[in-house]
Amino acid sequence: MLEVDCTMLTPEVVLRTSGHVARFADWMCKDKASGEIFRADHLVEQVLEDRLKSDKEARGQVIGPDDPTSNKKKLKIKKKAPIKLDDEKVALYDRYLAQVGAHPCLVTDMQIDNLSGDELARIIKDEDIRNPQTGGVLEPPVPFNLMFETQIGPSGDKQGYLRPETAQGQFLNFQKLLDFNNSRMPFASASIGKSFRNEISPRSGLLRVREFLMAEIEHFVDPRNKKHDRFKEVEGQVCAFLPRGVQDAGSTQTLKDTIGHAVETKMVDNETLGYFLARIWMFLEKIGCDMSKVRFRQHMRNEMAHYASDCWDAELLTSYVSPPVSTFLCRLQ
Numbered sequence: 001m002l003e004v005d006c007t008m009l010t011p012e013v014v015l016r017t018s019g020h021v022a023r024f025a026d027w028m029c030k031d032k033a034s035g036e037i038f039r040a041d042h043l044v045e046q047v048l049e050d051r052l053k054s055d056k057e058a059r060g061q062v063i064g065p066d067d068p069t070s071n072k073k074k075l076k077i078k079k080k081a082p083i084k085l086d087d088e089k090v091a092l093y094d095r096y097l098a099q100v101g102a103h104p105c106l107v108t109d110m111q112i113d114n115l116s117g118d119e120l121a122r123i124i125k126d127e128d129i130r131n132p133q134t135g136g137v138l139e140p141p142v143p144f145n146l147m148f149e150t151q152i153g154p155s156g157d158k159q160g161y162l163r164p165e166t167a168q169g170q171f172l173n174f175q176k177l178l179d180f181n182n183s184r185m186p187f188a189s190a191s192i193g194k195s196f197r198n199e200i201s202p203r204s205g206l207l208r209v210r211e212f213l214m215a216e217i218e219h220f221v222d223p224r225n226k227k228h229d230r231f232k233e234v235e236g237q238v239c240a241f242l243p244r245g246v247q248d249a250g251s252t253q254t255l256k257d258t259i260g261h262a263v264e265t266k267m268v269d270n271e272t273l274g275y276f277l278a279r280i281w282m283f284l285e286k287i288g289c290d291m292s293k294v295r296f297r298q299h300m301r302n303e304m305a306h307y308a309s310d311c312w313d314a315e316l317l318t319s320y321v322s323p324p325v326s327t328f329l330c331r332l333q
Helices: 012-017 040-058 087-100 115-126 165-173 174-180 244-246 259-264 271-286
Strands: 009-011 025-030 038-041 142-144 151-153 158-162 185-195 211-220 238-242 254-257 294-297 312-317 325-332
Touching: 009 012, 009 151, 012 158, 012 165, 025 040, 025 115, 038 040, 040 087, 040 115, 158 312, 165 174, 165 185, 165 211, 174 185, 174 211, 238 259, 238 271, 244 294, 259 271, 271 294, 271 312
Parallel strands: 238 294
Antiparallel strands: 009 158, 025 038, 025 142, 151 158, 185 211, 238 254, 294 312, 312 325
C-alpha cells in the first residue's frame, strides 16, 4: 500500500463537489420553551425504545442484557409506571426503529439517515414525542451540518472546513498515487490522521467525540474489471447479511449466505468488494469476536456516497455504546 499524509484543512469547493456541504448533516429539533436541542433520530429512537421497555415491563416480560431496550441511554427520560401498548403500536414502533437505524440497526453517522426530516417530524407529531424531561413541545427537525467551518489564508476570503473524514485527501491525490504505482491498477493507499465532526449529541465515553483518529484504506480498481485474483479462496465463506431490501421492509433479520453466492446474485456488487467483505469477516472472527453478534449491513440508496455502486458496514452488537450496535472501523464500498 502507498502511505499518504493529507491535509486536515479542505477547501470548500472539494467538499461541495463531494456532497458534504449539502448532505453531511443530522436532523436536530428544539424545545420551543427551553431552547434545548436534540438530535431528532436519537430522540425518536430513545423515546420509542423506552416505551417498548415500559410495555415489556407491563406485560411481565424479562428484559435481558441482549435486549436493545435494556441499554442505558445518555438521554434522561422521566421514570413512569409501566404502560402496556397495543400489539399494533408495538409493531409500528419496531418498524420505525428499524427505519431510524436502531433496534438494533445502527444510526449511521456519515449522512442524513434513512428517515427524512419530514418523516421524523411526522413520527414526532403522530406519537406525541416531546422533551423527555420537561414535556415541552418540539419544533420540526431541521438539518445541521456536522463540519467545522474555517477560513483559509490571510484575507479570510477562502472558505474551508476541517475534514470530516480522511477519504477526500486520497481521492484528490489519486493521480499522484497512480503515478507512484507506475500507472498500474489495482493498487491501494492508506492514511492515518485526525478528523472532526461537530456532533449534536456526542456519545459518552472516550470513543465518540468531536475529534477522533481515523485509519483508512482505499483500494482502487479498474471500473471495467472488478474481479479479484484471489476471490476463489474466500467464495465459500459464510457471512450474515442485512441487505437494503430487508431494511426497506422494516426488518432486521439477517440472511446467512456465502460470499460467492452473494456476488453471483448481485446482492454484493462485485468480486473485489466480496473478497474484502470475506477478509473482514475472517479478521473479526480471528481476533475473537462473537460472530453471532456480527453482521454486514448494506447502505440504503440515500446513504451511499455519490461515487459508490455498493456499500456495506461491518456492525458489532455491543453492550457499551448506545445505540447497542457499533460500526467496525471499516466501510466497504
